[in-house]
Amino acid sequence: MKALVLDPAFGLDNLRVVEHPDPAPGPGQVLVRVRAASLNYRDLLIAKGQYNPKLAFPRVLGSDAAGEVAAVGAGVTAWKPGDRVAGCFMQHWDDGPITDAAAKSTLGSDRDGALAELIVLEARGLVRLPDHLSDEEAATLPCAAVTAWNALTAAGVGPGGTVLLQGTGGVSIFALQLAKALGARVLITSGSDEKLARALALGADAGTNYKTNPDWEKWARQQTGGAGVDVVIEVGGPGTLDRSLKAVKTGGHVALIGVLAGAGTVNPLLVLMKAVRLQGVFVGSRAMFEAMNAVIGAKHLRPVIDRTFALSDAVAAFRHLESAAHFGKVVVKM
Ligand SMILES: NC(=O)c1ccc[n+]([C@@H]2O[C@H](COP(=O)([O-])OP(=O)(O)OC[C@H]3O[C@@H](n4cnc5c(N)ncnc54)[C@H](OP(=O)(O)O)[C@@H]3O)[C@@H](O)[C@H]2O)c1
Known part of the structure; x- marks a missing residue:
């Protein structure tokens, strides 16, 4: 089979689409013919050596796979060839x-990942796809969408609440769609006015450009009559956390997810003086994935795909993600 492999060392120049041995399912495992995969910022960090310094080479990268069951290993009764499935991130x-x-059971880091024509997954590590989604759309769900779902539901987001999102990458655009589905008001930032317009068209209630308005935490407070937002979906990390802690209301919730904005200083006094709940989020469980899919199915939500690349062009897909020109998800089709 063909696969995108990182070998023999870290660095985007060491990513290659090569012939790789077909994997075979053991007891309790399932062989999935991958139809589409999607990229996450994490995959870039892994390739650059900024995520898992102990990564074993060669490693097939990719966190998100959707496809159909090709064969099942001994003892597997829950799945049969032809079932449309997605792999769980963990x-x-x-x-x-x-x-x-x-x-320690993540795809594309602890074990071979999704950017391959075939992948072996645990029978317990699969979910059924929502019927209305294409393979490409379904391939966007396992990491970014489940992370957004976990963050929003753990924070208790619902009608009447205001959620602040940062940027228009995969996690944030899913957080926008899911927060609206849960009935919340959504504020969003972006470094691009054109992307802000697209976010508003998708249902965001207000947006501001963090490049031309670097004091976006003040803007967020103004949007809530000075009180602060209920929840921040924090994908910037140390470079944005201090402003997020100023944007959130007293007694509010900050979901710590990402590291997009680089280094910064954080004042922990804000966490205690405002009694903020700071919650680390690491994607989510199979049960969360299934609960999210039920909402995606009921509301007929459609993931936002920026661009689709062929597997033979997967390295270009990484470069596209790295450029941050995308809005939503970047997909690789097998
Ligand atoms: N903890 C977890 O379980 C988990 C799961 C998934 C992802 N993550 C992390 O969450 C982050 C987002 O992942 P992703 O896959 O959604 O990334 P992505 O799709 O690559 O997001 C890129 C976008 O982030 C925005 N951005 C960049 N710098 C920013 C800044 N300083 N302030 C605000 N927005 C900024 C930009 O949007 P604009 O062009 O609109 O400005 C950019 O296009 C990454 O750090 C990733 O590692 C963590």
Whole structure:
């Protein structure tokens, strides 16, 4: 089979689409013919050596796969050839709180990932696809959408609440769609006026450009009559966290997810003086994925795909993600 492999060392120049041995399912496992995969900022960090310094080479990258079951291993009764499925980001997180074992079962880092024509997944590490989604659309869900869902539901987002989102990448655009589906008001920032217009067209209630308006935390407070937002979906990391803590209301919730904005200083006094709940989010469980898919199915939500590349062009897809020119998700079709 063909696969996008990182070998023999870190660096985007070491990414290649090559012939790789076909994997075979063991007991309790399923062989999936991947139809589409999507890229995440994490995949870029992994390729550059900024995520898992102990990565084993050669490694097939990719966190998100959608396709159909090609064969099942011994003892598997829940799945049959032809079932349309997506892989869970963590192969060993069924439900309940995250465990150390779950956190070490991620695709494209702890084990071979999604950017391949075939992938072996655990029978417990699969979900059924919402019927109305294409393979490309479904391939966007496992990492970015589940992360957004976990963050929003853990924060108790619902009608009457205001959520602040940062930028228009994969996690933030899913957070926009899902927060609106949950009935919340959505504020969003972007470094591009054109992307802000697209976010408003998708349902965001207000937006501001963080490049021309670097004091976006003041803007967010103004949008809430000075009180501050209920929830921040924090994808910037240390470079934005201080402003997020100023934007959130007293007693509000900040979901710590990403590292897009680089270094910065954070004043922990704001966390305690405002009694902010700071919640780390690491994607989510299979149960969360299934609950999210039920809402996506009921509301007929459609993921936003920026661009689709062929597997033979997967390195160009990484470069496109790196450019941050995208809005929503970048997909690779097998
Ligand atoms: N903890 C987890 O479980 C988890 C899961 C998924 C992702 N993540 C992390 O979450 C982050 C987002 O991931 P992703 O896959 O959605 O990334 P992505 O699609 O690559 O997002 C890129 C976008 O982020 C925006 N951005 C960049 N710098 C920014 C800044 N300083 N302030 C605000 N927005 C900025 C830009 O949007 P504009 O062009 O609109 O400005 C850019 O296009 C990454 O750090 C990733 O590692 C964590």
